[in-house]
Amino acid sequence: MSEAATSPRPRIAAVIVAAGKGLRAGGGLAKQWRKIGDKTIAQHTVDAFDTHPSVDLIQLVVAEDSDPAHWPMAARGQMQITTGGATRAASVLAGLAALAGKADLVLIHDVARPGIPHHVIDAVIAALATQQGAAPALPVTDALWRGDDLVTGTVDRAGLWRAQTPQGFHLHAILAAHGTYQGDAADDVAVARAAGIEVAIVPGDPANMKVTSPGDFARAAQILEKGQMDIRTGNGFDVHAFGPGDHVMLCGVAIPHERGLLGHSDADVGLHTVTDAIYGALAAGDIGTHFPPSDPQWKGAESHIFLTHAVDMAAGQGFTITHADLTLICEEPKIGPHAAAMRARLAALLRIEIDRISVKATTTEKLGFTGRKEGIAALATVTLVRP
Numbered sequence: 001m002s003e004a005a006t007s008p009r010p011r012i013a014a015v016i017v018a019a020g021k022g023l024r025a026g027g028g029l030a031k032q033w034r035k036i037g038d039k040t041i042a043q044h045t046v047d048a049f050d051t052h053p054s055v056d057l058i059q060l061v062v063a064e065d066s067d068p069a070h071w072p073m074a075a076r077g078q079m080q081i082t083t084g085g086a087t088r089a090a091s092v093l094a095g096l097a098a099l100a101g102k103a104d105l106v107l108i109h110d111v112a113r114p115g116i117p118h119h120v121i122d123a124v125i126a127a128l129a130t131q132q133g134a135a136p137a138l139p140v141t142d143a144l145w146r147g148d149d150l151v152t153g154t155v156d157r158a159g160l161w162r163a164q165t166p167q168g169f170h171l172h173a174i175l176a177a178h179g180t181y182q183g184d185a186a187d188d189v190a191v192a193r194a195a196g197i198e199v200a201i202v203p204g205d206p207a208n209m210k211v212t213s214p215g216d217f218a219r220a221a222q223i224l225e226k227g228q229m230d231i232r233t234g235n236g237f238d239v240h241a242f243g244p245g246d247h248v249m250l251c252g253v254a255i256p257h258e259r260g261l262l263g264h265s266d267a268d269v270g271l272h273t274v275t276d277a278i279y280g281a282l283a284a285g286d287i288g289t290h291f292p293p294s295d296p297q298w299k300g301a302e303s304h305i306f307l308t309h310a311v312d313m314a315a316g317q318g319f320t321i322t323h324a325d326l327t328l329i330c331e332e333p334k335i336g337p338h339a340a341a342m343r344a345r346l347a348a349l350l351r352i353e354i355d356r357i358s359v360k361a362t363t364t365e366k367l368g369f370t371g372r373k374e375g376i377a378a379l380a381t382v383t384l385v386r387p
C-alpha cells in the first residue's frame with residue numbers, strides 16, 4: 001500500500017439495484033418498498049452504505065414505473081437516482097453509466113440485502129486495492145444433493161460458495177464488461193468473468209441475507225433490530241369501593257370477606273391494575289379503551305379476559321413481560337395468606353415464572369378512603385422487553 005501516499009483515495013460509489021418487482025416475498029408491493037421495523041428494506045440498505053465512511057456516492061436504480069413516494073433518502077451523503085431496464089443487467093448498466101466520471105470503484109449491491117454489515121463492505125473495498133474484482137461469499141456447509149422426488153446423487157461441496165453482494169469492481173472495467181455482455185446474468189461476477197476480470201472471494205456474513213420469501217422478513221427484522229432492545233416500564237393504578245357481598249376477587253383469587261367490591265366486571269382491582277400497567281407500557285390506552293364500561297357484554301366479566309387481551313397484545317408486538325410488581329392497599333381483607341395463590345394465578349395469566357411476580361400489601365395507617373375501609377386501591381409496575 002506504498003502508493004497510498006502518492007495516489008489520491010479512490011472515489012467509491014455504491015450501486016443499489018432496486019428495479020425488481022420482488023413479488024415472491026408476498027404483500028403485493030415490491031419487497032424493497034416494504035417495511036421492516038420503521039423503515040423500508042431499501043432505506044435500511046441505503047442507510048448501510050450512507051453511514052459507511054468510505055462510500056462517497058450512492059447510485060440507486062429504480063424501475064421506470066416506481067413510485068417516488070417509496071424511494072429511500074440518503075441523510076448523510078450524496079445519492080443519485082436513475083431508472084433501470086427490463087433485466088437486472090440492464091439496470092446495473094444504467095446505474096454504472098450514470099456514475100461515469102464520478103467514481104473509481106463501484107460496489108454493486110442487491111437492495112434486498114438490508115443487513116449488509118460494514119465489515120463486509122470494508123473487505124470488498126480492501127481487496128480492490130490489489131484485485132480487479134472482489135465479492136463476498138459464504139462457504140457451503142450443508143450437504144448438497146441432486147435429485148427430483150428421490151435423491152439421485154450427491155455433490156461435493158468443497159470449493160462451493162454462496163454468493164453475496166456488494167460485488168466490487170473498477171468502474172471503467174465493469175462498465176465495459178456490462179456494455180458488451182449479452183443476455184441476463186445471475187450476478188455481476190458472471191458479467192465480469194465473461195470479460196476476463198478476475199474476482200477475489202472475501203468473507204461474507206450470514207447477516208447479509210437476501211430477503212426473498214415471506215418468512216425472510218422476520219429473520220431480517222431480527223438482524224436489523226439486533227442491539228436495539230426495547231425495554232418499557234408501565235404502571236397501573238385502580239380503586240374499587242366495597243359494596244354488598246361475601247367475597248372479593250383479587251388477582252383471580254376469591255377471598256371470603258364480609259363485603260364485595262363494586263364494579264362493572266368482577267371488580268378484580270389486582271388484575272385491572274396489572275392489565276393497565278401492560279397497556280401503559282404499550283402506550284395502548286387502558287382497560288376502558290378496549291372494554292368500554294358502556295358495553296353490556298363486559299357486565300360481570302371475569303377480569304382475566306382483560307389481562308389476557310393485554311398479554312396477547314404485548315406478545316403480538318414482540319414483547320416479553322419480564323416481571324410484574326403489584327401492591328394492594330387496604331386495611332382488610334388480610335392479603336398475606338392469599339399472596340402465594342395470587343402470584344401463581346398471575347404467573348399463569350402473564351405466562352412467566354412465579355419468581356418474576358410480586359404481590360405485596362400495605363395499609364394507609366387508617367388514613368384516607370382505604371384507611372376508612374371504603375375500598376381497595378392497587379398499584380402495579382410491569383416491565384416489557386422486546387429483544
Ligand code: MG
Pocket residue numbers: 238239240263267268269272
Ligand atoms: Mg377497575
